[in-house]
Amino acid sequence: MMEVEKIRQEFPELGERVYGKPLVYLDNAATSQRPRSVIRKWTEMSEKYNANLHRAVHRIADLATVEYETTRDAVRKYLNAAFREEIVFTSGATAAINLVAFSFGEAFIGAGDEIVVCEAEHHSDLVPWQLLCSRKGATLKVLPVDDGGRIRLDLLPGLLTPRTKLLCVAHISNVLGLVNPVKEIVNICHSKCCAVLIDGAQGIVHARVDVQELGCDFYAFSGHKLYAAPGTGVLYGRRELLEQMPPFMGGGEMIGTVRWSGSTWAPLPQKFEAGTQNIAGTPTLRPALEMAEALREPAVQASYDEVKKIILNKLQSDPRIRLYGEPDATTEKVPLFSFSVEHCHHEDLALILDKMGIAVRSGQMCAEPLMDRFGVTGMLRASFAPYNTPAEAEYFTTSLDRAIQMLAG
Amino acid sequence: MKSLQEAQAEVVEDFSMYDEWLDKYEYLIDLGRRLEAFPEELKTDDRLIRGCQSRVWLDTVVEGDRLLFRADSDAIITKGIISLLIGVYSGRTAREIAEDDFSFVDRLGLRENLSPTRANGLASMIDTIRKTAQNHC
Numbered sequence: 001m002m003e004v005e006k007i008r009q010e011f012p013e014l015g016e017r018v019y020g021k022p023l024v025y026l027d028n029a030a031t032s033q034r035p036r037s038v039i040r041k042w043t044e045m046s047e048k049y050n051a052n053l054h055r056a057v058h059r060i061a062d063l064a065t066v067e068y069e070t071t072r073d074a075v076r077k078y079l080n081a082a083f084r085e086e087i088v089f090t091s092g093a094t095a096a097i098n099l100v101a102f103s104f105g106e107a108f109i110g111a112g113d114e115i116v117v118c119e120a121e122h123h124s125d126l127v128p129w130q131l132l133c134s135r136k137g138a139t140l141k142v143l144p145v146d147d148g149g150r151i152r153l154d155l156l157p158g159l160l161t162p163r164t165k166l167l168c169v170a171h172i173s174n175v176l177g178l179v180n181p182v183k184e185i186v187n188i189c190h191s192k193c194c195a196v197l198i199d200g201a202q203g204i205v206h207a208r209v210d211v212q213e214l215g216c217d218f219y220a221f222s223g224h225k226l227y228a229a230p231g232t233g234v235l236y237g238r239r240e241l242l243e244q245m246p247p248f249m250g251g252g253e254m255i256g257t258v259r260w261s262g263s264t265w266a267p268l269p270q271k272f273e274a275g276t277q278n279i280a281g282t283p284t285l286r287p288a289l290e291m292a293e294a295l296r297e298p299a300v301q302a303s304y305d306e307v308k309k310i311i312l313n314k315l316q317s318d319p320r321i322r323l324y325g326e327p328d329a330t331t332e333k334v335p336l337f338s339f340s341v342e343h344c345h346h347e348d349l350a351l352i353l354d355k356m357g358i359a360v361r362s363g364q365m366c367a368e369p370l371m372d373r374f375g376v377t378g379m380l381r382a383s384f385a386p387y388n389t390p391a392e393a394e395y396f397t398t399s400l401d402r403a404i405q406m407l408a409g
Numbered sequence: 410m411k412s413l414q415e416a417q418a419e420v421v422e423d424f425s426m427y428d429e430w431l432d433k434y435e436y437l438i439d440l441g442r443r444l445e446a447f448p449e450e451l452k453t454d455d456r457l458i459r460g461c462q463s464r465v466w467l468d469t470v471v472e473g474d475r476l477l478f479r480a481d482s483d484a485i486i487t488k489g490i491i492s493l494l495i496g497v498y499s500g501r502t503a504r505e506i507a508e509d510d511f512s513f514v515d516r517l518g519l520r521e522n523l524s525p526t527r528a529n530g531l532a533s534m535i536d537t538i539r540k541t542a543q544n545h546c
Contacts, residue, residue, distance in 0.1 A: 019430065321544075345463055345483055345484035345485060346485050347462050347463045347484040347486070347487065347488075347527075348438075348485050348486045351486050351523070351527070352431065352434055352486075355430045355431050355434065356431070361428065362462075363462060377463075377464070377483070387414075405433060406431075406434065406438060407438065407485060
């Protein structure tokens with residue numbers, strides 16, 4: 001437990017109070033808190049290395065470029081990507097997925113083609129594909145989940161036809177917290193010549209990601225859920241595919257030559273990094289990845305497992321509570337819990353918990369089709385990070401009981 | 410019937426008796442529970458107040474120059490808030506409501522104690538009541 005207390009000291013926000021009560025921050029799936037190392041890097045970039053990247057010959061621009069490109073190397077290593085040019089910096093997972101929806105779509109999707117998305121997808125991994133399908137006259141197909149929220153892997157082979165060009169699925173659902181069988185999905189899809197994009201917004205936080213081992217074609221994630229600065233993100237794309245895809249946006253460093261007769265593009269990854277980049281933010285991914293690594297220490301993980309046990313035990317044993325996303329022998333659940341309570345509206349619960357100092361999420365969690373699937377207008381979500389303590393988990397369960405008592409009488 | 414100002418002052422006073430926000434919520438929950446039952450068939454889209462996180466329905470009946478409000482919500486605290494509002498405004502003339510500045514709501518301290526999205530919901534409720542009154546002037 002000492003370890004966690006020590007790590008908490010590194011996250012200034014965790015020491016804040018709200019309404020005179022210690023903040024219990026359980027909205028990590030939306031945005032994680034940032035450690036001092038990230039804040040320091042962010043400030044350092046603003047104070048010492050603020051110049052535009054790549055193009056200038058002056059010293060500060062050189063230093064900023066080194067920071068930026070060293071970060072690319074660090075991300076490559078973290079994901080075990082084969083080549084550094086497979087790492088494209090974006091403003092977040094949403095931007096990364098939209099990039100693929102446009103550029104992959106331009107290169108590979110035509111009328112009558114098919115794209116598959118999972119029923120549990122976040123809107124950011126759903127709406128870009130709807131837009132692409134309506135642009136190209138392609139068809140969007142849905143890979144369902146069962147009542148426990150687990151992907152119906154058995155239905156996948158039947159969904160794939162020679163016209164299915166891409167399947168998009170979250171590594172870990174932002175609502176259900178279940179770790180999807182992405183490796184199996186990749187294997188099935190690749191055997192049918194269908195590419196796979198993994199929305200790793202939650203996955204990168206909880207799972208060890210090795211893109212070569214997974215074999216996926218694209219992996220997208222945001223920095224702000226992984227302790228880094230907001231407005232940072234990464235698209236990993238297999239080089240062979242990225243090379244065949246046209247640019248998403250034009251302007252800035254993405255050009256080769258520009259003539260009235262037409263332009264050529266910069267080599268990867270600059271081809272996909274149009275306009276001024278997040279100079280101060282992107283280098284924070286480096287200390288953020290180091291923090292993610294530190295949070296995997298056994299002592300921290302033991303505390304985190306304890307947190308998960310406390311919450312799962314409460315949510316699964318209380319007959320008033322319906323938990324969405326049930327783990328089983330083959331499906332692991334991370335400490336991200338969406339649930340509803342009978343006779344209690346999720347908004348009321350969130351309002352009361354807020355006044356007790358607890359930050360949770362209520363609503364549709366950017367997954368309206370999944371809300372429809374479960375027949376609810378919204379859910380309450382408590383999402384934990386390794387810096388949350390078992391004491392906070394206990395406080396959450398007793399506070400939840402008190403809130404239910406107030407509402408259900 | 411109490412004057413509008415008296416009714417507002419009374420609500421502000423009742424609400425200020427509670428120091429703790431959890432107690433204020435208890436009060437709103439209680440108000441919500443005591444709100445007159447709202448007929449299911451009136452829960453139509455045109456009675457839904459836009460901009461609220463939870464669903465809030467407002468029904469208006471015109472009786473002479475007076476407006477009678479009925480409301481419901483699927484969230485109980487929100488129901489308490491709309492109950493508090495219609496408790497003040499229902500049964501008054503359209504002109505009186507339209508000319509009010511609704512500043513008593515600020516004296517409740519509700520706005521700054523709800524998150525921005527929920528404060529927007531409160532603003533939408535006030536807006537709907539005001540616009541309904543203006544349309545009947």
